[in-house]
Amino acid sequence: MDKIIVNGGHQLNGTVEISGMKNAALPIIYACVLVGAKCTIENVPNVRDVALSLDILRGMGAIVNKINDTTVEIDCTDVKPGTSEPELAKKIRASYYLMGAELGRFKKSKVAFPGGCDFGGRPIDQHIKGFEMLGATVTSTCDYVEMTADEHEFYGTNIFFDIVTVGATMNVMLAAVLAKGNTIIENAAREPHIVDLANFLNTCGARISGAGTDVIKIKGVEKLRGSTYAIIPDMIEAGTYMVAAAATGGTIKVTNVIPKHLESISAKLEESGSIVEEFGDAVIVTGRSKIRKANVKTHPYPGFPTDMQPQMATLLCLASGVSYVSEGVYEKRFRYVDELKKMGASIKVDGRMAVIEGGLPLHGTDVVAVDLRAGVAMIIAGLVAEGTTTISNIHLIERGYDDVVGKFRSLGADIKKVSEPD
Numbered sequence: 001m002d003k004i005i006v007n008g009g010h011q012l013n014g015t016v017e018i019s020g021m022k023n024a025a026l027p028i029i030y031a032c033v034l035v036g037a038k039c040t041i042e043n044v045p046n047v048r049d050v051a052l053s054l055d056i057l058r059g060m061g062a063i064v065n066k067i068n069d070t071t072v073e074i075d076c077t078d079v080k081p082g083t084s085e086p087e088l089a090k091k092i093r094a095s096y097y098l099m100g101a102e103l104g105r106f107k108k109s110k111v112a113f114p115g116g117c118d119f120g121g122r123p124i125d126q127h128i129k130g131f132e133m134l135g136a137t138v139t140s141t142c143d144y145v146e147m148t149a150d151e152h153e154f155y156g157t158n159i160f161f162d163i164v165t166v167g168a169t170m171n172v173m174l175a176a177v178l179a180k181g182n183t184i185i186e187n188a189a190r191e192p193h194i195v196d197l198a199n200f201l202n203t204c205g206a207r208i209s210g211a212g213t214d215v216i217k218i219k220g221v222e223k224l225r226g227s228t229y230a231i232i233p234d235m236i237e238a239g240t241y242m243v244a245a246a247a248t249g250g251t252i253k254v255t256n257v258i259p260k261h262l263e264s265i266s267a268k269l270e271e272s273g274s275i276v277e278e279f280g281d282a283v284i285v286t287g288r289s290k291i292r293k294a295n296v297k298t299h300p301y302p303g304f305p306t307d308m309q310p311q312m313a314t315l316l317c318l319a320s321g322v323s324y325v326s327e328g329v330y331e332k333r334f335r336y337v338d339e340l341k342k343m344g345a346s347i348k349v350d351g352r353m354a355v356i357e358g359g360l361p362l363h364g365t366d367v368v369a370v371d372l373r374a375g376v377a378m379i380i381a382g383l384v385a386e387g388t389t390t391i392s393n394i395h396l397i398e399r400g401y402d403d404v405v406g407k408f409r410s411l412g413a414d415i416k417k418v419s420e421p422d
Contacts (some may be wrong), residue, residue, distance in 0.1 A: 001421070004391040004405060006382030007414035008364055012250040014411045018238045018257050019045040019402040020070065020231035024193035027170045028200045028231065029053045029074065030097035032062070034104045034174055035204050037226035038075040040067070044231055045402040048395065052092050059085045075226075082110035086143070089114065096124060096167065099145060100174030103136055107149040113142070126165045130172035133157050134179055156183035156220050164189050164300045169216070170197050176218045177206045183218040190214060191301040192261050196232045203227040235261040236307045237401060238283070240376050242266070243311040244408070245285040246274040247318060247384050252411060255282045264304045268294055268312060272319060293321035293358060298328045310336050310377035317345045318384060319358035327352040336374030339367040343381055343389070364389040372400045379404070383413055 020043035030053065032039045044050060046069060054064050054072065060083045063075040081102040089095035089112040102109035114124075124145070128138050134157060136149040156179045161168060166189040173194075176183035188194070190212055198211035204227045207219035238257045245252035246269050259266075259278040266276040266283065272294045275286040294316060298306040306329035316323040317340060327333045334349045341347060342365050346357035364387035369375025375397035382389030391397075394417070397404055405417045 001392065002394050002417060002419050004379065004394050004397070005416050005418055006364070006379060006389045006391070008382055008385040008387060008389065010248070010383065010412050010414050012244055012248045012252055012383065012408070012411040012413060015253040015255060016241050016407050016411060017255045018233045019043070021045070021193055021196070021234035021236075022047055022049055022400045023191075023236070024196040025050055025231045026053055026094035027097045027174070027193065027197045028229070029057070030094065030101050031174055031197065031201060032074040032076045033057070033060070033079050033098065033101040034177065035224045035226060036076050036079070036105055037224070038073065038077070039204070039226045040071065040073050040228040042071045042228065042230040043233075044070050044072050045234065046070070047402050048399045049092055049094060052088060053094060056084050056088050056095060056098075059083070059088065081106040081108055084111055086112035093167075096127065097171055097174060099127065099131070099147065100171035103131060103147050103149060104175045104178045107151055107154055108147060110144055110146045112144055124168070126161050126163065126168035127171045130159050130161075130168055130185075131175055133159050134172070134175055134183070136175075154179050156181035156218065158184045159186065161185070161187040163187075166191050166194065166300070169194055173197065173201070173208065173216065173218065177201055177208070177221065177224070179220045181220055183220070185216040185218070186214065188214050188216045189300055192232060192235065192258070200227070200229045203229055233257045235265075236305060236373070238262055239265040239305070239308045240311050240380075240401075241407070241411075242269060242276070242283065242285045243308070243315050244380050244383060244411075246272065246287040246291065247315050247380050249287040249289055250412070251284065251286040253282055253284045257281060257283060259283055264302060265308055268296055268304060272315065291315065291319040291358070293319045293323040295324045297326040300329065303328070306330055306333060307373050309333055310374045311380055313347070313354060313356060314340065314377045314380045316356045316358055317347070317360070317362065317381070321358060323356045323358060325354040325356065335370045336377060339370065339374070339378060340381060342367055343385055361386060363387055366390045366392070369393040369396045372396050376401060376404065379408065379415070
């Protein structure tokens with residue numbers, strides 16, 4: 001079993017380069033099925049979810065060539081719909097993008113129910129609602145979602161989501177690109193990776209406007225063409241290293257970023273006492289010896305991201321006074337709190353609210369990564385704890401962080417990955 005071991009007490013300083021965004025790379029990789037031609041994707045992060053997704057496409061008949069560490073060539077010309085390996089698809093949440101991609105191109109789809117981190121109820125009812133409104137017939141079991149549509153009855157329409165949902169927004173975009181007529185998606189999510197998916201599809205010949213607002217308009221086209229496209233930087237990876245600078249009192253220059261995507265994170269770091277300087281494609285975060293309390297509530301973009309909530313809560317464990325963290329997206333996001341409490345944190349959770357009594361010293365111990373972002377929060381906690389912290393279940397961290405141990409070590413962390421017998 002692989003573990004990460006962190007020895008605390010080392011201030012982080014230096015420069016770290018951010019990889020491509022996992023949450024943008026995954027839908028774009030699956031969108032290659034919709035394109036049905038050769039696509040070259042650049043700035044692809046080297047993370048487990050990407051590797052798994054490429055394996056899924058290979059199993060469906062795609063030709064996948066890795067050009068270099070960050071560039072992959074994907075040719076989905078001969079992909080067969082409904083052939084994704086169920087056991088692979090169940091391991092990753094993003095496999096559900098196959099539904100929209102297969103439906104759009106082939107007018108039929110069969111995909112196993114997706115997996116991913118457990119944050120409580122993460123239904124796909126809004127995805128299905130969108131597919132049905134486009135003209136698909138959807139049947140589902142406890143294992144699969146299967147869809148068919150008549151080529152002559154698959155038409156664009158007006159779709160209003162009952163809630164703001166990133167996954168359904170992107171999935172319906174995929175399905176609608178090759179539908180006849182016009183589709184309008186209202187109450188759409190606004191995250192940067194939605195804009196990135198739209199930009200990729202537009203380079204392939206799609207006609208999408210409004211991505212990044214709550215109304216997305218899609219004019220159906222007959223076919224798409226291959227293209228070369230570079231993934232945007234990962235705002236969550238960037239935010240993680242920004243918080244690490246604040247927690248350890250160091251100065252870190254975070255490069256290859258889009259500062260506008262980081263505004264909500266920067267604002268909370270400044271509120272808690274850090275100095276954040278913005279440049280064209282970089283930010284510099286300088287932590288201070290005294291961390292101030294702050295209140296955080298997660299919201300869909302452009303609000304404070306739920307994927308930064310565990311990291312920020314860890315920082316607030318070090319602050320003077322009482323901080324309040326409210327979760328506005330996922331009901332089970334606070335499962336990591338028990339791990340922080342093992343390290344000496346004082347946190348009380350009531351539903352979707354956590355009350356953090358800061359200023360108590362953390363001490364190293366054995367902890368578990370209960371999900372992707374919670375896992376990297378354990379690394380941050382280990383960096384500031386007295387003694388040694390051993391983190392298990394680290395495959396969840398590696399799902400979304402490219403060379404996390406190497407990057408932290410380059411900043412001065414005493415951290416290593418070890419393999420132990422199961």
